[in-house]
Amino acid sequence: xxxxxxxxxxxxxxxxxLLYAALGxxxxxxxxxxxxxxxxxxxxxxxxxxxxxxxxNSAPVALLAGGGAGALFTLIAFTLPxxxxxxxxxxxxxxxxxxxIGLSAQVxxxxxxxxxxLHIGVVKVPLLxxxxxxxxxxxxxxxxxxxxxxxxxxxxxxxxRTRHGLNMKAIGDDPASxxxxxxxxxxxxAFYSVxxxxxxxxxxxxxxxxxxxxxxxxxxxxxxxxxxxxxxxxAWRPLSLLWTSYLFGVCLVLSxxxxxxxxxxxxxxxxxxxYLFTVLILVLRxxxxxxSNRGGLAPAALGVPFIRGQR
Amino acid sequence: MTVDSPSSDRERCPxxxxxxxxxxxxxxxxxxxxxxxxxxxxxxxxLGENGAGKTTLMNIASGLLRMDxxxxxxxxxxxxxxxxxxxxxxxxxxxxxxxxxxxxxxxAQNLHIGWSETPRLAxxxxxxxxxxxxxxxxxxxxDPAARISDLSIGERQRVAILRTVARGARLLILDEPTAxxxxxxxxxxxxxxxxxxxxxxxxVLISHKLNEVMQVADRVTVLRHGKRIASLPRGECDVAKLxxxxxxxxxxxxxxxxxxxxxxxLDVESLVALSDDGxxxxxxxxxxxxxxxxxxxxxxxxxxxxxxxxxxxxxxxPAEGVIxxxxxxxxxxxxxxxxxxGVGHIAEHHRRGLATTETAQMNAVIKDVHVPPIRRGxxxxxxxxxxxxxxxxxxxxxxGRAGVRVATFSGGQMQRLMVHRExxxxxxxxVAMYPTRGLDVAATEHVHDLLRDVRARGAxxxxxxxxxxxxxxxxxRILVIYDGQIVGQFAxxxxxxxxxxxLMGGAKVGADRGGGEAVS
Numbered sequence: 001x002x003x004x005x006x007x008x009x010x011x012x013x014x015x016x017x018l019l020y021a022a023l024g025x026x027x028x029x030x031x032x033x034x035x036x037x038x039x040x041x042x043x044x045x046x047x048x049x050x051x052x053x054x055x056x057n058s059a060p061v062a063l064l065a066g067g068g069a070g071a072l073f074t075l076i077a078f079t080l081p082x083x084x085x086x087x088x089x090x091x092x093x094x095x096x097x098x099x100x101i102g103l104s105a106q107v108x109x110x111x112x113x114x115x116x117x118l119h120i121g122v123v124k125v126p127l128l129x130x131x132x133x134x135x136x137x138x139x140x141x142x143x144x145x146x147x148x149x150x151x152x153x154x155x156x157x158x159x160x161r162t163r164h165g166l167n168m169k170a171i172g173d174d175p176a177s178x179x180x181x182x183x184x185x186x187x188x189x190a191f192y193s194v195x196x197x198x199x200x201x202x203x204x205x206x207x208x209x210x211x212x213x214x215x216x217x218x219x220x221x222x223x224x225x226x227x228x229x230x231x232x233x234x235a236w237r238p239l240s241l242l243w244t245s246y247l248f249g250v251c252l253v254l255s256x257x258x259x260x261x262x263x264x265x266x267x268x269x270x271x272x273x274x275y276l277f278t279v280l281i282l283v284l285r286x287x288x289x290x291x292s293n294r295g296g297l298a299p300a301a302l303g304v305p306f307i308r309g310q311r
Numbered sequence: 312m313t314v315d316s317p318s319s320d321r322e323r324c325p326x327x328x329x330x331x332x333x334x335x336x337x338x339x340x341x342x343x344x345x346x347x348x349x350x351x352x353x354x355x356x357x358l359g360e361n362g363a364g365k366t367t368l369m370n371i372a373s374g375l376l377r378m379d380x381x382x383x384x385x386x387x388x389x390x391x392x393x394x395x396x397x398x399x400x401x402x403x404x405x406x407x408x409x410x411x412x413x414x415x416x417x418x419a420q421n422l423h424i425g426w427s428e429t430p431r432l433a434x435x436x437x438x439x440x441x442x443x444x445x446x447x448x449x450x451x452x453x454d455p456a457a458r459i460s461d462l463s464i465g466e467r468q469r470v471a472i473l474r475t476v477a478r479g480a481r482l483l484i485l486d487e488p489t490a491x492x493x494x495x496x497x498x499x500x501x502x503x504x505x506x507x508x509x510x511x512x513x514x515v516l517i518s519h520k521l522n523e524v525m526q527v528a529d530r531v532t533v534l535r536h537g538k539r540i541a542s543l544p545r546g547e548c549d550v551a552k553l554x555x556x557x558x559x560x561x562x563x564x565x566x567x568x569x570x571x572x573x574x575x576x577l578d579v580e581s582l583v584a585l586s587d588d589g590x591x592x593x594x595x596x597x598x599x600x601x602x603x604x605x606x607x608x609x610x611x612x613x614x615x616x617x618x619x620x621x622x623x624x625x626x627x628x629p630a631e632g633v634i635x636x637x638x639x640x641x642x643x644x645x646x647x648x649x650x651x652x653g654v655g656h657i658a659e660h661h662r663r664g665l666a667t668t669e670t671a672q673m674n675a676v677i678k679d680v681h682v683p684p685i686r687r688g689x690x691x692x693x694x695x696x697x698x699x700x701x702x703x704x705x706x707x708x709x710x711g712r713a714g715v716r717v718a719t720f721s722g723g724q725m726q727r728l729m730v731h732r733e734x735x736x737x738x739x740x741x742v743a744m745y746p747t748r749g750l751d752v753a754a755t756e757h758v759h760d761l762l763r764d765v766r767a768r769g770a771x772x773x774x775x776x777x778x779x780x781x782x783x784x785x786x787x788r789i790l791v792i793y794d795g796q797i798v799g800q801f802a803x804x805x806x807x808x809x810x811x812x813x814l815m816g817g818a819k820v821g822a823d824r825g826g827g828e829a830v831s
Contacts (some may be wrong), residue, residue, distance in 0.1 A: 070501040166438075170413050170424040180375060180411040181474070182396035182425030300415060308375075 001136050007257040008250065009137045012145060013211055015249025017042065017203035019148045019241060021227035023155060024199030026236055028192040031170040031207075034091035034303040035078055039224025040100020042204035045070040049107035049205020050215040054111060059120040062209045063144060063202050069200015071194050073100065079193045081187070086305040097224070102311065105217045116213050121145070144206050149242060151199075156238040172299030175306040185306050196252050200224070222275065229278040232285060235297040251277045324387030326351050326513040327372060327403065327483050334367055334382035336719070341367045343537045344380070349482065354504055354514045356528030358521070358557055359750045361723030363683040364537040365517045366408070369484045372515075373405035374398035385482075396425065404480030408487050409660075410471040412459045418442060419455035422474050445477045451503070461586075461827060463613020465496055476507070484515045489523055496611070501527045519557070521550045533557055558753060565756055567803070568763060570787045572604040576771040577623070577740050582632035584618045584795075592618040594627070594795040600740060600771035605762060605778040607786030608775040610815055615795035616775045617659055620744050623773070624656040625649040636737045650678050653738030653770070657746045661725035664733075665717050675700035675732050698704065707731035723750060734761045741765050741772045747781060759785050779811065793817050 001009070021038050035041075041301035048069025053062035057077055077099055082092040119140045129139035159165040171185050179185045207223065208215050226248060234240035255270035257263075263270075290298045329347040333340070342364045349355045359365045370376040372383065376390035383390055385401045390397045407481045412421045419442035423429040432436065442455035451473040452467050462470070475483055485504070489497040504514050504527055518524050524531055525548060533556040540556050554724065555561060577600040584593035592616050610616060621627035623634065625646035634642045636652045646819040648825075649656075658664030665674050676696050679685040684695035704710050707727040717725060730746055743762060743803070747755040762772050762785055776782050782789055789806060791799040791814040799814040801807070 129550055161432060161434050163423065163426075163431050163433045165422055166429070166433055166654060167425055168421075170416065173415050174413040177411040177413045180395050180405075181421075182394075182399050182409065182427075184394070184396065 003260045004257070005133065005137055005285060007253050007260060009141070011249035011253045012138060012141055012246065012257070013097075013249075014252040016145050016148050017207040017211060018222060018227050018230055019152065019245040020203030020206065021200040021224060022230040022234065022245060023148070023152055023198035023238055023242055024203075025040065025227060025231045026234065026238055027155060027168075027199075028189075028196035028239065029231060029302060030168050030172045030236060030299055031189050031192045032195075032299050032301045032304065032306070033083055033189050033193045034089050034093065035073075035074070035082075035096070035193060035196055036090060036222055036228060037078060037096025037100065037224070038200050038227050039220055039222065040068045040097040040104075041074055041200040042220045042224045042227075043100040043104035043218070044073040044221050045201030045204025046208035047104040047111070047204075047215060048115070048201065050108065050111055052207040053118050053205075053209045054114060057087060057118060059144070059209065063205050064116070066205020066209075067198040068203040070204060071198035073103075074197025074199070075194050078197070079190050082305070083193050084187050086307055089303050101218060108215050109251075111215045113214065113216065116209065118209060120210055142210055144202075144210060150198060152238045152241055155278055159238060169299075171301075174299060175301055176302070176308075179306070179308060183296065185308075200227070203227070214238065226278055232244055232290065232298075233281045235266055235285075235290070236299065248277065286297045325349055325384075326353070326386060327515075328366070328384040328387075329372060329689065330382045330384075332368060332371060332383075332730040333379050334364075334371060335378065335379055341537050342371075342378075345534070345537070345539050347372075347532055347539065348542070349513050349515055350530065352508050352511050352513060353482055353529045354508050354516060354527055356524035356531040357515055357517045357649070358524050358531055358553060359533065359534035360519060360558055362536075362721050363534040363557075366486055366536055368534070369486065369515060369517055372398070373403055373484055375405070379737050380537060399478055399480070402479060402481035403484070404475035404478060405484040406468070406471045406475050406486060406488065409662075410467045412470060413469055414458070414460040417455065417461060418453050418457050418459065418462070418470050418648055421459060421470060422455075422477065426478060428478070429630070445473060449473055449476050463611070465612055471708055472503070474510075478510070480493050482513045482515070484517070486517045487519070488516065489518070489520065490813040497523065503760050521553050521557070521752075524553065525550055535559070554752070558751075565759065565784050567784050569797065569803070570603050570605060570763075570766045572601040572787065573769070574602055575599045575732075576602045576637050577773065578633075578635045579623070582619075582622060582631045582634070583630045584615075584622050584627060585630045596632070596662075596795070596797055598790055598800075602739075602769045602771050603766055604773055604787050605766050605772040607782035607789040608773060608792055609779065609782050609789055609811060610775075610777070610792035612777055614792050616744065616792060618795075620656065620659065620742050620775065623649075623740075624654060645680060650736070651682075651685060653736070653740070655737030655741040655743075655765075656734070657730055657733045659744040661722065661729050664729040665725055665738035667716070667725075669717060670714050671704060671709055671717055671720070671728060672696060672700040674717050674728060675703040675713075678732070678736055704728070705737050706735070723754060726750060727754065730758055730761065734765055737765050737770050738768075739770055741770060742775075743772060744775045745777065746774070747776075747778070755781070779808065785810075791815055 021042055025035060025038060045066035046279055049062045052065035062083055078096050081087045082089045100181030122140060123146055125139035129135045159168065167183045171183060171188055175185045204220065208219055212219065230244055230248060234244045240290050251274040254273045255267045258265055258270045325348045327349040329345065332342050332345045334342040336395060345368055347368060357365050371378045374395045374397045383392060390401050419438040422442045422445060423433060423438050434805065439455040446452035451469050453470050459467060460498065469778060476618055488500055507514055516524065516528060528545055530544050531548055531553065533540040533553065535557065580597050582593050582596040583591060588594050608616060618627065622629045625644050625648060628643040636654060639652060641648055641652060666677060674684050676699050680691065684692055685699060700713060709724060733741065747758045750758065762774065765772055773787060783806065786801050789801045790797050791811060793814060
């Protein structure tokens with residue numbers, strides 16, 4: 001495997017935490033709930049996953065623990081105040097970020113810098129892995145990569161092809177009408193905000209356990225916000241997430257790739273790439289296409305708390 | 312709920328029984344211990360003025376609102392309705408005044424939202440096929456692939472009714488269903504209502520129109536100020552009696568009063584407006600409105616009225632054609648230029664014309680924020696806002712509610728606020744879209760008087776309405792719009808009702824009875 005191939009394969013792994021977090025956010029935004037505290041949730045997932053990885057030495061346990069930590073944290077600190085009681089989702093989301101930074105640092109203080117020797121199974125996809133050049137990049141990866149793709153495909157199917165997906169879209173576009181038509185608006189908003197927390201937590205766990213292999217304060221370094229931007233870049237479509245998250249994954253490994261390839265661009269500049277790219281795609285995506293009332297891709301009632309009986 | 316019980320049982324237990332229902336909105340008592348009973352296969356008219364509590368009562372019966380006190384029984388069994396889904400489950404379905412459809416979704420999708428019988432695997436093709444079947448079975452066909460936002464109001468209503476009956480509603484609640492329909496459409500709605508009753512369903516018809524309640528209801532319950540005033544079989548009712556019960560005094564029929572047209576204030580030539588996909592929504596429209604004249608535009612909604620209003624107020628630029636207001640060419644100008652030229656616009660729906668999260672006071676002056684005295688340099692002049700708003704709110708009978716958010720207003724209150732604001736803002740032309748939609752008798756007459764005031768002030772009025780009676784009692788001249796074209800013109804004294812109805816329905820009649828340039 002050439003160094004370029006190795007870097008691109010690393011990009012696939014680097015993209016995976018983003019994929020999970022952004023997928024969770026897509027689902028809760030599709031039912032009209034915007035949770036900008038992904039960064040905090042990913043931190044909780046990262047520390048939870050790391051602690052359980054050290055203790056159990058099992059990757060599935062670590063990922064589940066990360067997901068559980070993210071879900072529990074989201075349920076208590078976001079779903080209850082913002083979804084159930086109707087507080088501002090943006091403000092609560094902000095609080096979630098800071099809460100996550102402080103809480104994860106406290107919980108993980110004795111684990112910071114510990115080495116982790118965790119074996120995560122590599123899956124060679126039959127036939128595809130022997131494809132010339134790209135085979136080793138995409139089809140010889142650790143299993144959480146494929147699990148993420150599978151969840152994405154399942155989510156895309158549910159959103160586009162099922163009764164439940166139809167109800168989700170109705171909640172996101174017009175919760176009052178959805179409620180009048182018999183949809184349990186609050187229940188699904190609560191469910192998907194917690195599920196979003198679960199997936200972001202898994203994303204965080206993958207980051208600490210499988211990508212960076214250590215734990216430290218503010219380990220996520222803004223990936224929660226990149227995931228938020230990804231949601232917009234993917235236009236709330238789980239399927240689009242598969243390639244958009246990979247593009248971001250490439251950005252994330254650019255600095256190590258640059259060093260390996262001997263590029264003359266300074267490494268700190270390359271480290272900025274994912275963030276610059278985030279700004280760039282938000283501009284390129286164009287506001288009107290996303291938020292126009294008629295054909296906009298964003299859920300029309302995004303971030304508006306649903307209060308029944310309001311005229 | 313069983314509906315196949317022996318007929319003796321069915322006659323004994325009412326389809327729906329509400330007892331002692333009370334509901335407060337903050338300090339306001341909206342319903343005061345109201346009893347209400349609907350029999351099996353009965354068409355029940357629920358009559359009352361604006362704000363009498365009709366819609367609130369039925370929102371409670373359909374699970375949308377929770378009552379503070381009282382009990383609900385369906386088919387003789389007490390039920391607890393905590394959501395619309397609960398109400399659907401016991402066979403109660405309500406068609407709301409704003410239909411509660413998700414505008415960005417298609418007809419087929421809207422029919423299937425939140426429905427337990429929607430197949431779990433629901434591709435858009437499958438949903439459209441199923442929607443077409445439902446439309447056929449219940450004789451309420453609408454293009455399943457069409458987006459709600461592209462439909463006329465009448466078509467949206469059909470979708471809402473179809474959704475309710477398709478879900479097996481045994482009791483159908485219709486909230487002011489004819490407020491937006493032509494006489495022909497209303498007649499066919501009444502046929503649908505009678506057919507449902509014949510099929511064993513019960514129907515509650517919320518209305519303030521005495522004639523239609525008399526025409527279609529088996530029994531009438533009258534509410535006034537949140538209290539039940541009376542409940543009578545149709546045999547014991549007549550229009551005069553119902554009017555007395557509803558508003559507390561008799562109604563004097565309204566009469567046409569002629570205007571005195573002078574020079575042209577609005578001149579429209581060869582106007583064309585296109586939809587997003589390039590269809591001609593306005594197709595070569597030419598007409599004029601004079602000062603001191605009310606010109607009525609008759610037509611079934613969805614024939615270009617919305618686009619006409621949008622183009623005449625600057626909300627949409629025409630693809631072709633010329634618009635001049637009081638001699639100034641305003642073609643393609645921004646809305647603010649139309650506002651400055653004294654063009655008022657009573658929007659098609661009060662939600663389009665009001666900022667509902669703002670206070671009544673702010674809404675009253677919202678179009679004047681760019682001119683003194685409301686604007687003072689870069690700031691807003693609080694005192695002027697208060698005085699100007701006070702005048703409008705007093706006229707709208709909303710004084711004392713200046714600081715209240717408009718979102719908490721009833722539909723009638725919102726309409727009053729918008730109408731009075733626009734009337735006050737008009738100095739050259741008032742584009743009045745369905746200005747009395749959903750208003751009761753007294754409020755409707757008041758709006759008509761306001762339109763005449765605007766005319767007397769020397770402005771022109773373009774009145775778009777689907778209510779022929781309204782057009783005939785107010786307009787000096789009537790245009791008929793069909794498929795984006797003016798298909799007929801009638802001077803006031805040469806109107807032929809039947810011909811007008813036919814033209815509205817798209818029939819080719821060689822009609823140009825004076826009016827327009829010929830008369831001016």
